[in-house]
Amino acid sequence: MIGRLSIDGQMLAVVTLSTILLLILPQVFEIDTILQLTLNFSFSILALSLAFVWGYAGIFSFGQAAFFGIGGYAYAATAINLGDSTPAIVAGVLVPTLFAALFGYFVFYARLTKIYVAVITLVMTLILYKFMGQTAKPDYMIGNARLGGYNGIPAVPPINVPGQPHLFAGPDEMFYIAGFSLLAVYVLLRWILGTRFGKVIIGMRENEKRMELLGFDTRLYKLLAFVVAAAVAGFGGVVFTNWNAFIDPHVFQLAFSAQPIIWVMIGGLGTLAGPILGTFILSTLSLELGVQKALDVNLLLGAIFTFFVLLVPQGIIPTVRNLLENREAAASNKTDGTTESRG
Amino acid sequence: MHFGGVKAVESITFTLGEGELRCLIGPNGAGKSTFFRCLTKIYRPNAGKIYFRGRDVTSIATHEMARLGVGIKTQVPSVFDGLTVHENLTLAASARHRGREVGRMVDEVVERLSLQAVLGARLDRLSHGERQWIELAIVITSKPSLILLDEPTAGMTHAEVEHTATLIRELNKSAALIVVEHDMQFIRSIATHVTVFHEGRIFLEESAEKVLHDERVGEIYLGKGAFAK
Ligand SMILES: Nc1ncnc2c1ncn2[C@@H]1O[C@H](COP(=O)(O)OP(=O)(O)OP(=O)(O)O)[C@@H](O)[C@H]1O
Ligand SMILES: [Mg+2]
Numbered sequence: 001m002i003g004r005l006s007i008d009g010q011m012l013a014v015v016t017l018s019t020i021l022l023l024i025l026p027q028v029f030e031i032d033t034i035l036q037l038t039l040n041f042s043f044s045i046l047a048l049s050l051a052f053v054w055g056y057a058g059i060f061s062f063g064q065a066a067f068f069g070i071g072g073y074a075y076a077a078t079a080i081n082l083g084d085s086t087p088a089i090v091a092g093v094l095v096p097t098l099f100a101a102l103f104g105y106f107v108f109y110a111r112l113t114k115i116y117v118a119v120i121t122l123v124m125t126l127i128l129y130k131f132m133g134q135t136a137k138p139d140y141m142i143g144n145a146r147l148g149g150y151n152g153i154p155a156v157p158p159i160n161v162p163g164q165p166h167l168f169a170g171p172d173e174m175f176y177i178a179g180f181s182l183l184a185v186y187v188l189l190r191w192i193l194g195t196r197f198g199k200v201i202i203g204m205r206e207n208e209k210r211m212e213l214l215g216f217d218t219r220l221y222k223l224l225a226f227v228v229a230a231a232v233a234g235f236g237g238v239v240f241t242n243w244n245a246f247i248d249p250h251v252f253q254l255a256f257s258a259q260p261i262i263w264v265m266i267g268g269l270g271t272l273a274g275p276i277l278g279t280f281i282l283s284t285l286s287l288e289l290g291v292q293k294a295l296d297v298n299l300l301l302g303a304i305f306t307f308f309v310l311l312v313p314q315g316i317i318p319t320v321r322n323l324l325e326n327r328e329a330a331a332s333n334k335t336d337g338t339t340e341s342r343g
Numbered sequence: 344m345h346f347g348g349v350k351a352v353e354s355i356t357f358t359l360g361e362g363e364l365r366c367l368i369g370p371n372g373a374g375k376s377t378f379f380r381c382l383t384k385i386y387r388p389n390a391g392k393i394y395f396r397g398r399d400v401t402s403i404a405t406h407e408m409a410r411l412g413v414g415i416k417t418q419v420p421s422v423f424d425g426l427t428v429h430e431n432l433t434l435a436a437s438a439r440h441r442g443r444e445v446g447r448m449v450d451e452v453v454e455r456l457s458l459q460a461v462l463g464a465r466l467d468r469l470s471h472g473e474r475q476w477i478e479l480a481i482v483i484t485s486k487p488s489l490i491l492l493d494e495p496t497a498g499m500t501h502a503e504v505e506h507t508a509t510l511i512r513e514l515n516k517s518a519a520l521i522v523v524e525h526d527m528q529f530i531r532s533i534a535t536h537v538t539v540f541h542e543g544r545i546f547l548e549e550s551a552e553k554v555l556h557d558e559r560v561g562e563i564y565l566g567k568g569a570f571a572k
Contacts, residue, residue: 196437203434206423213383213421214438214485215409 011190015183022179026172034175039243040283041178045185045236047263047275052189053229055270056198058205059222060114063121064233064260066128067096069251071234072241073132073147076156081143085159085168092238093231100230101223108222122257129252152248156241169242178239182276185232189272192228201225255298262305268315277316352377353543355391359489364515366530366551367523369540370564375523376418378540379491383415384408395489410439414487418494418523420474424467428458428477431466435484452484456510471498479507483514490514492522496529508532527555539563 026034050064075092079085103124107117136149145153159177160168169177192198200221204211211218241247250256259282260275267278282301289297312319352374359365367375380386382393384405393401395411403411423431429449436448453459458480466474475498482490492511496504504526511533514520524530530537530551537554539547541563547554554560 196441199430199434199437202426203423206425207421209385210421210423210481211434212405213409213415213417214435214481215406216438217404217406 011187015187018179018183022176022183026175031171035171035243036284036287038171038175038178039240040280041175041182042236042239042243043259043263043283044182044276044279045239046233047260047267047279048182048185048189048272049229049232049236050260050264051267051269051272051275052192052232053225054264055272055275056193056205057201057222057225057229058114058208059226060118061121061226061229062118062261063123063125063257064229065251065257066121066125067100067230067233068237068240069125069128069132069247069249070096070099071237072247072251073153073237074234075238075241076153076247077142077145077147079157080145080153080155083157083165084163085157085165086162088157089159089235089238092241093234096234096237097227097231100227104223104226104230108219108226111219122254125252125257126254129249132249132252148248150249152246154246156245156247158245159242174242178243181235181239185235186272186276189232197221197224264315266305266308266315268317268319271315271317274315274317352381352388355543355545357538357545359519359521361396362515362519363536364511364520364534365522366534366537367521367540368525368530368537368554368560369546373540374543375540376493377543379415379417379493379521379523382408382491383413409485409487412486412488413491414482414485414489415491416475416478416482416493416495418497420471420478422466422474422478422481425465427463427465428469428480429453429462431477431481432458432484435481438485448484448486452480455483456480472500472503475499476503479510488518490518490520492520494523494525496524496526504529531555 025037029037046065046068049067050061053059053061053064071092074095075085075088078091079088082088107120112120132147133150135147136151138146140147140149147153157165158168158174160166193202200211200216201224204216204218204221204225208218211221237247237251240251260279263278263282264275265278266282267274267276285304286297286301289295289300314322355378357378367378369375377386381388384400384403384407387402391401392399395408395413398411400408400411423434426434432449432452433445436445440448453462456476456479458477461469461473461477466477469477475495479492479495482492495511496507499507508529511520511522522530522533534551537547537549537551538545539549539554539560546563547557547560549557
């Protein structure tokens with residue numbers, strides 16, 4: 001099958017190019033830029049998790065950042081207690097996964113409609129914000145780790161060579177770890193989308209009623225998609241917490257929860273590359289604007305976002321793809337093949 | 344089945360034999376689609392029982408009903424608009440089958456309905472008639488043993504209607520069918536037995552010839568002006 005082959009070829013090209021880029025960048029850029037890119041990698045993993053659950057499974061999870069935050073906290077608490085990052089990374093993925101499984105079970109098996117799913121995931125995030133905020137008292141300890149309320153958990157141990165806490169990652173190593181993590185997550189999600197499960201969740205996005213009439217238990221598939229996305233977001237949170245050796249409740253704030261939604265929309269819903277692009281554009285923009293200090297950053301970003309949604313409602317990648325496809329169609333009037341969504 | 348004060352379907356006793364082909368007629372709002380929604384468990388009836396092959400299926404879910412082998416072509420085409428014809432059929436086949444079998448089932452239906460030319464086309468780029476046809480293909484691909492068709496020929500050309508009639512007779516060799524239709528010519532060409540719905544109740548259940556010549560049936564329809572002999 002030609003379609004299958006070209007997608008694999010595309011994947012190989014992406015992996016090769018990204019690898020070369022990741023290896024070169026630290027030689028070219030100053031440490032500031034490397035740190036900023038590392039942060040963007042962790043944000044991009046969060047964006048990918050939303051791109052998956054929203055763009056492919058059609059579940060608008062307004063509280064996707066909550067799993068990012070839970071992952072970060074779980075990593076921090078475990079790493080502080082055990083002094084080794086390996087079990088902490090596992091905890092950073094496992095805890096949000098289990099949390100999502102439990103939470104999602106009640107949400108999806110109750111057959112809540114889309115809008116309620118959006119609202120309830122947001123409310124869940126805001127409750128976590130309040131809860132983590134009031135943990136300043138010393139009684140709130142997980143083992144040796146103080147949760148610290150709005151001040152968060154400082155001095156989180158960085159990722160180390162398994163079993164050897166004294167061999168830990170510095171900024172350069174962290175850049176590679178974050179970069180290759182993002183690449184791995186991208187490849188993993190691409191792969192999932194090609195499996196039967198991936199096709200089923202796309203079918204659910206297109207027509208949930210029809211899926212049920214065919215015999216698919218959509219509650220189960222929604223739950224699974226939600227759980228996969230939570231695991232990915234949690235992993236992003238692990239990388240993020242490593243980036244500044246710190247985690248605090250601001251990841252559960254409304255403003256933070258809104259960010260991945262904007263990244264995904266700007267880059268393009270229904271693609272994976274788009275949300276990564278969106279993340280990089282917007283984080284870089286807000287950093288640059290922050291440096292200028294001439295205008296209120298949030299105001300300007302809001303304005304940019306509004307214009308963007310009005311002018312390029314589909315997002316960057318789908319718009320560019322449509323332009324290219326139209327040109328191709330004009331060049332040769334032959335219609336062929338599948339219109340599988342790639343990105 | 345009640346909606347607030349509206350009684351859409353009430354006290355229906357309907358039995359379909361294994362391998363039977365039955366037509367369902369009745370004026371607009373008679374409750375035909377609602378009856379189908381009860382059978383597919385989109386609606387849960389306020390009262391009454393539903394049995395499928397001797398099993399009480401009154402309280403099972405839509406997807407379970409489908410897994411037992413009940414397939415439906417709904418009145419308003421329910422397809423995967425953003426996906427290609429091939430992807431639509433693949434999803435239908437993978438509902439109850441895995442692996443190589445899926446591709447084989449798709450190929451079989453593509454062959455049977457001559458869909459080669461539109462295989463790569465997205466559903467939202469097709470005409471209403473074509474979408475009806477693809478939904479029929481989706482239902483056939485999933486290999487149900489009871490097929491419900493809600494006005495399958497709406498929006499089709501004369502040639503397509505004839506093609507559909509042939510197809511239905513063919514499907515009936517391996518499955519039972521209930522077909523909702525208004526076109527009497529079409530009904531005559533496919534069914535021996537017809538059930539007439541009127542105001543949520545079964546008004547008459549007779550052979551096609553008798554029903555088509557029954558004056559009372561004409562009257563029910565006359566008010567709506569849709570009885571085309
Ligand atoms: N979800 C609903 N809520 C309220 N009333 C409904 C609902 N669904 C159907 N009805 C009502 O139930 C009655 C039967 O509707 P139904 O769609 O089953 O008729 P039908 O026989 O399929 O008609 P048609 O030939 O127009 O398709 C109508 O009076 C309709 O308005
Ligand atoms: Mg109807």
